[in-house]
Amino acid sequence: MTGRTHLATGIAGGLALAYLAGGMPHQQLLIVAMTMVGSLLPDVDHPQSILSGYIPGSGIILNGIMGIRHRGFTHSLLFVGLFVTIPHIMANFAPIPDQLIAICAGMLIHFAGDMLTPQGVPLLYPLKANWKLAPGVLLSIGHGLIESLVFVTAAGGIVYLLVLHVQRYL
Numbered sequence: 001m002t003g004r005t006h007l008a009t010g011i012a013g014g015l016a017l018a019y020l021a022g023g024m025p026h027q028q029l030l031i032v033a034m035t036m037v038g039s040l041l042p043d044v045d046h047p048q049s050i051l052s053g054y055i056p057g058s059g060i061i062l063n064g065i066m067g068i069r070h071r072g073f074t075h076s077l078l079f080v081g082l083f084v085t086i087p088h089i090m091a092n093f094a095p096i097p098d099q100l101i102a103i104c105a106g107m108l109i110h111f112a113g114d115m116l117t118p119q120g121v122p123l124l125y126p127l128k129a130n131w132k133l134a135p136g137v138l139l140s141i142g143h144g145l146i147e148s149l150v151f152v153t154a155a156g157g158i159v160y161l162l163v164l165h166v167q168r169y170l
């Protein structure tokens with residue numbers, strides 16, 4: 001799945017989360033931004049991903065030096081779990097901030113997107129099994145179509161949720 005589609009699903013998911021969470025507009029904006037970052041974060045293991053462009057050398061360090069392959073560790077529930085647990089422990093078990101939850105939600109949205117591709121996602125890494133939302137054969141046939149459908153649905157969701165958000169403040 002392309003970074004563009006991941007970003008669109010991340011924005012749509014972030015707007016939905018912000019709408020549900022409520023709060024002041026700047027807090028909601030932060031939730032959308034963090035969900036967007038989360039929706040791009042798992043592909044930091046790919047040198048040509050959107051986020052890798054903003055973190056120079058990240059792909060080379062992860063792939064070349066640490067030996068992390070694309071769609072491996074950063075596409076697992078273990079990665080999400082550590083992403084929440086480590087700061088939680090370091091903060092002396094303080095309540096988990098909404099922004100961190102939003103990043104994790106973005107990552108889970110990313111996983112769902114990649115699970116619509118024939119390759120799937122190793123959700124239970126280090127176990128090697130790849131998880132998909134439909135049989136690989138079906139996904140292979142409809143790959144381009146599914147990607148386009150997800151993108152159009154996410155784009156429509158963005159418009160719809162933006163209208164809801166604007167209406168709330170009118």
Ligand SMILES: [Zn+2]
Nearest residue numbers: 042043075114
């Ligand atoms: Zn990915």
